[in-house]
Amino acid sequence: MKVDRRSFLGLGLGAAAGMAVSPSTWKLMDDSSIWTQNWPWTPVPKDGEVTFDNTVCSLCSGNCGISIRKINGRPVKIEGRHGYPGNDGGICLHGISGLQYVYDSSRVKSPLIKKGDTWEKISWENAVKLVAQEITKIRNNSKADKIACITDKKQGTISGLFERLLKTIGSNNFFAMESMEHTWMTTLEKIHGINALPDFDLENSDFILSFGCGFIEGWGSPVNNFKINSSRKEKGTQLVQIEPRLSNTAANADMWIPIKPGTEADLAFGIANIIITDNLYNKTYISKFSKNFNNFAEMVKEKYSIEKVVAITGIKELTIRKIAGDFAKASSPIAIAGKGRGETAGSFREITAVHVLNCLLGNINKNGGIWTSTPIVYDKWQSVEMDDIALKGVEKSLNNQSVSSLFTNINLSSNPFIEALFIYNANPCFSMRNTKAIQKAMEKIPFVVSFSSYMDETTKYADIILPSHIFLERYEDITGSSGMAKSIIGLSKPLVKPVFDTKNPGDSILMLANALKGSIAVSFPWENYKECLKNIFFF
Amino acid sequence: MSEIEEKIENSSVNDDKVGLAQENIKGDSGLGLGVIFFILAFVVFFLSGWLLFPKLLYSKKQQPFNFNHRLHVQEMGDCESCHSFREDGSFTGIPQIGMCVECHEEQLGDTKDEEIFVTQYVENEKEVPWLIYSRQPDCVFFSHAAHVIGANMDCKTCHGDIGESTISKPYEVNRITGYSRDIWGKNIWGIKKHSWDSMKMDDCAECHLKETQSKGACFQCHK
Numbered sequence: 045m046k047v048d049r050r051s052f053l054g055l056g057l058g059a060a061a062g063m064a065v066s067p068s069t070w071k072l073m074d075d076s077s078i079w080t081q082n083w084p085w086t087p088v089p090k091d092g093e094v095t096f097d098n099t100v101c102s103l104c105s106g107n108c109g110i111s112i113r114k115i116n117g118r119p120v121k122i123e124g125r126h127g128y129p130g131n132d133g134g135i136c137l138h139g140i141s142g143l144q145y146v147y148d149s150s151r152v153k154s155p156l157i158k159k160g161d162t163w164e165k166i167s168w169e170n171a172v173k174l175v176a177q178e179i180t181k182i183r184n185n186s187k188a189d190k191i192a193c194i195t196d197k198k199q200g201t202i203s204g205l206f207e208r209l210l211k212t213i214g215s216n217n218f219f220a221m222e223s224m225e226h227t228w229m230t231t232l233e234k235i236h237g238i239n240a241l242p243d244f245d246l247e248n249s250d251f252i253l254s255f256g257c258g259f260i261e262g263w264g265s266p267v268n269n270f271k272i273n274s275s276r277k278e279k280g281t282q283l284v285q286i287e288p289r290l291s292n293t294a295a296n297a298d299m300w301i302p303i304k305p306g307t308e309a310d311l312a313f314g315i316a317n318i319i320i321t322d323n324l325y326n327k328t329y330i331s332k333f334s335k336n337f338n339n340f341a342e343m344v345k346e347k348y349s350i351e352k353v354v355a356i357t358g359i360k361e362l363t364i365r366k367i368a369g370d371f372a373k374a375s376s377p378i379a380i381a382g383k384g385r386g387e388t389a390g391s392f393r394e395i396t397a398v399h400v401l402n403c404l405l406g407n408i409n410k411n412g413g414i415w416t417s418t419p420i421v422y423d424k425w426q427s428v429e430m431d432d433i434a435l436k437g438v439e440k441s442l443n444n445q446s447v448s449s450l451f452t453n454i455n456l457s458s459n460p461f462i463e464a465l466f467i468y469n470a471n472p473c474f475s476m477r478n479t480k481a482i483q484k485a486m487e488k489i490p491f492v493v494s495f496s497s498y499m500d501e502t503t504k505y506a507d508i509i510l511p512s513h514i515f516l517e518r519y520e521d522i523t524g525s526s527g528m529a530k531s532i533i534g535l536s537k538p539l540v541k542p543v544f545d546t547k548n549p550g551d552s553i554l555m556l557a558n559a560l561k562g563s564i565a566v567s568f569p570w571e572n573y574k575e576c577l578k579n580i581f582f583f
Numbered sequence: 584m585s586e587i588e589e590k591i592e593n594s595s596v597n598d599d600k601v602g603l604a605q606e607n608i609k610g611d612s613g614l615g616l617g618v619i620f621f622i623l624a625f626v627v628f629f630l631s632g633w634l635l636f637p638k639l640l641y642s643k644k645q646q647p648f649n650f651n652h653r654l655h656v657q658e659m660g661d662c663e664s665c666h667s668f669r670e671d672g673s674f675t676g677i678p679q680i681g682m683c684v685e686c687h688e689e690q691l692g693d694t695k696d697e698e699i700f701v702t703q704y705v706e707n708e709k710e711v712p713w714l715i716y717s718r719q720p721d722c723v724f725f726s727h728a729a730h731v732i733g734a735n736m737d738c739k740t741c742h743g744d745i746g747e748s749t750i751s752k753p754y755e756v757n758r759i760t761g762y763s764r765d766i767w768g769k770n771i772w773g774i775k776k777h778s779w780d781s782m783k784m785d786d787c788a789e790c791h792l793k794e795t796q797s798k799g800a801c802f803q804c805h806k
């Protein structure tokens with residue numbers, strides 16, 4: 045016998061066959077497939093004890109109650125909080141991904157000072173000292189009235205602290221970004237003569253006539269609106285969307301009326317005209333509450349006849365008549381306005397025209413209609429101390445201006461109209477109309493301090509940034525939006541240890557007030573923001 | 584010209600020789616050796632694939648110290664006294680040291696193992712880095728509550744007689760996957776005699792099919 049090629053073949057085949065019928069091949073196949081699922085470089089989150097902690101989301105005006113799932117104390121997921129008014133366990137996609145903001149690469153990681161075109165890190169002490177020096181200089185030059193502040197809203201203790209700081213410095217120029225809420229408030233004031241917030245009871249309404257509101261795209265109380273929208277079919281609630289664009293809301297509505305942009309008010313008056321001429325309005329309500337009804341009826345008859353409205357809006361007569369008829373015949377109809385997410389002021393004429401429809405049917409302060417609620421006051425501030433400069437400044441400073449008129453004035457004036465600007469939670473360079481003009485105005489302000497958590501379009505123009513904790517890192521009282529039939533005040537609390545060298549904006553203000561010394565420091569007697577919140581919150 | 588043909592060519596006309604040559608053609612010695620080599624290689628590879636391969640595949644580690652389950656079950660009553668559920672229904676798994684300290688603040692017995700536990704871990708307030716025999720991969724969602732509370736299952740059905748053990752067996756880890764050997768099971772063929780012999784997906788599916796008439800959907804466990 046000779047060892048030849050066949051012997052080797054036999055050896056090879058024997059080895060292969062032996063291996064094949066032994067468990068190793070099959071086991072190795074299984075193992076290697078598992079191995080591919082467990083690349084050692086793939087990060088695997090640590091396992092541990094699961095706990096939940098509650099807070100409020102302030103990423104939009106919905107202010108939903110949220111529950112944060114933590115593993116060994118590390119937040120891993122945001123969920124809707126059950127039982128919370130408005131969202132009751134629901135949450136939107138933005139809220140779900142809220143944790144991403146903690147590690148957002150555009151966060152300002154420490155106080156920064158602008159040097160030429162670049163930013164340099166600076167300590168909190170030095171940053172606040174520099175701001176204090178600048179403000180003191182402006183005050184000493186008797187220009188305290190030329191210091192302004194823009195925040196996102198007027199309610200809440202953080203805004204309260206900014207307003208107080210401004211007042212003790214010597215200025216009244218405290219502005220909140222405009223939203224549809226302001227325009228609605230003006231409308232309610234002009235029509236009903238009251239200072240009230242509009243609360244839309246969409247839940248109980250059976251006919252929603254929306255003039256361009258992004259009803260399921262972030263308008264009002266978004267999660268509440270999702271719920272209303274998903275139960276619409278069941279309840280038989282009609283949604284008519286009047287909007288030039290086929291938005292998500294329009295696509296979801298029972299009827300979409302593509303209208304010529306900017307002619308919504310004309311359509312609303314046209315509908316009012318039909319309701320009046322067809323005798324479909326609520327006579328009891330009108331006779332009880334309306335003084336100049338006949339004048340109004342004359343006006344719409346003359347200016348908004350159906351032919352004119354068809355020509356202006358580009359909508360067929362039949363359609364307009366149908367909307368008017370269906371709206372007037374519904375048992376709890378509601379007409380809503382505020383374009384998109386309602387984050388811009390919108391047009392006063394438009395909101396007034398739309399609200400007239402609600403008035404004609406008398407669905408004010410009724411289920412399924414518009415409730416007028418007085419803004420809740422829950423903060424009680426002790427009086428401020430003001431030195432001479434402050435008293436003179438406040439007397440001299442502008443009053444009753446809006447953010448847009450402020451920017452217009454800055455652009456118009458050749459001398460600095462505003463010497464210093466504090467900006468917090470507001471991004472006018474992005475969210476206002478005509479951003480080019482806003483940017484130009486921002487460039488003209490000699491000294492800008494931003495309290496933003498992110499390097500946004502407006503913060504880019506700052507000279508010093510005192511970065512704030514994001515909502516998951518801080519205490520704050522949160523006032524709800526007007527999207528619902530009730531007003532809610534929530535308390536947001538820190539659930540994540542601050543990741544960067546940031547502060548609660550309230551603490552930044554206290555620090556600045558202390559650095560400004562004198563009567564300003566005296567007006568801010570609290571050790572920290574938490575103590576301030578505890579002291580002035582009286583519910 | 585092939586070897587066989589050559590042999591035929593060179594052979595004499597002697598019939599016997601021709602017969603031999605022809606025999607050579609049939610019972611070729613090369614083929615015979617080939618068969619022997621085949622069998623040899625088959626046996627060697629089969630045996631090593633069966634007996635040697637598992638030894639190479641798994642590496643062994645010892646637990647930080649021995650744990651006597653039997654003694655603890657006797658003292659505490661049942662599994663859930665230590666392996667409890669949290670209020671929200673999630674399972675605590677291996678107790679954290681805080682729970683052990685309720686009894687073991689100081690040494691209770693005189694075993695070497697307890698001494699290690701008290702001196703190295705309790706006194707230093709350090710968690711014991713237990714090696715978990717039944718740790719499932721990260722891509723698996725498993726709810727103890729659904730099985731133990733919901734379906735009223737016994738711990739033993741999946742975990743076997745661990746409650747009877749007096750020492751901690753070595754922890755064997757698969758060098759390729761990084762998983763504990765208990766997932767595939769001790770038997771390298773994957774043959775099991777008891778429900779707790781292995782903890783692979785097929786084992787879950789088998790029981791689910793039996794109990795719920797369905798193997799279940801992918802997303803039930805792979806969320």
Ligand code: SF4
Pocket residue numbers: 101102103104105106107108131135136137138139140265266267
């Ligand atoms: S709707 Fe607004 S408040 Fe609610 S979860 Fe979404 S982003 Fe947050």
